[in-house]
Amino acid sequence: MANAGHILGLTGAHLQLSLPAIAAAFLLSLPLARLANRLRPARALILGGTGLLYAVPSLPLFIVLPVLIGTGVRDTLNVIVALTLFGLALMVRSAADALDAVDEDTRLAATALGHSSRGRFWTVELPLAGPALLAGLRVVSVSTISLVSVSAVLGVQSLGSLFTDGFQRGIVAAVAAGIAMTVLLALLLDLLLVLLGRLLMPWSRR
């Protein structure tokens, strides 16, 4: 129980790294996905680029990224940017698919009703793609939460620090607690996203 405060602090640090990355990945994926769907040449570039990013292992990216964006390896920002890129690798494809799946007739009807392209995106396409976007976001959220801990080997504080400390000092309980907390956090955030989805998209409830 004496460790509860320590674990709680690490959980906070974990969230501070993962939440901004999840949010940034989601927000950035929408314009990228829209661009990919509207401009065919951009599509190959954007989807190919994120597909390539998807193949990049996490730890090496944490180390290579500072050369590209000028941060330190142990900076919070470095970890957040790397996690955002991984989130984008997953989210852009699912966002592009989600927006693409909106029925063409619906789109044409919206245009016929006088929607501008932008207005149609916000009031018709985005709500209709909502459930599929949420599904993509849930995958990004779970994978980001579990991915954060890798940064602990660089010395960045998160629930992953329980793995590195526990391993070095031979405390199985610390490692087990870290795994349990990470999975719990991922589940809680997933639940929160589902609830948020129900709240924002009451029509998708079956």
Place this chain on the structure above:
Amino acid sequence: MNHLSAAVDWLLDAQTWTGPGQLGARATEHLGYTAVAVLIAAVIALPAGLAIGHTGRGRAAAVLSSGAVRALPTLGLLTLAALAAGVGLVAPLIALVVLAVPSILAGAYAGVESVDRATVDAARAQGMNAWQVLWRVEVPLGLPIVIGGLRLAVLQVTATATLAAYVGAGGLGRPLFLGLRTYDYPMMLGASLVVILLAILLDACFEVVQRLLSYAPGLARTGRLREAR
């Protein structure tokens, strides 16, 4: 950018690559770990996945397990295995196999399930028995997705094999962690670039295989099973 050119210099230095414990040997180790782990995982997961897809039994458990492993932090799994099995090769291999199984399992059952039920019924109506339906209809038609599962597993295992050096094994993580501990940025950057290159290369190999398969007669043109690392 100075670090980058120093890393490239390090990579281009012949001494970096030759001799035991150098980069060439580390890359071989890395590929070896990946191959062994994926092979063991495939031996476990492919028959199980095909059985689940064919019979439809145990599907809920399979879906749940792949979801749970997605949430499981790889570093935690690795350190836990290392504390249980001791420093060396066994612990990372256990962790890598545990990581690879759900992707391969998911690919196998999703592949079989993706086959049109009408096609399967037609095969049965022709008088095929269960084995024939599986091997002559479901596996060939679902093959791209089955391979997609293997592709994802290879990707995850290659990435996680880098962490194996943290618990005392070899692989390309060795020079990476050595550079990290000694503040030798060019070395850790150079090693990172090699890992990234290796991962992209392996993924590209699968892309080529899947493209080639899509030209084979009777195989579906679907691609990649996407999931989180």
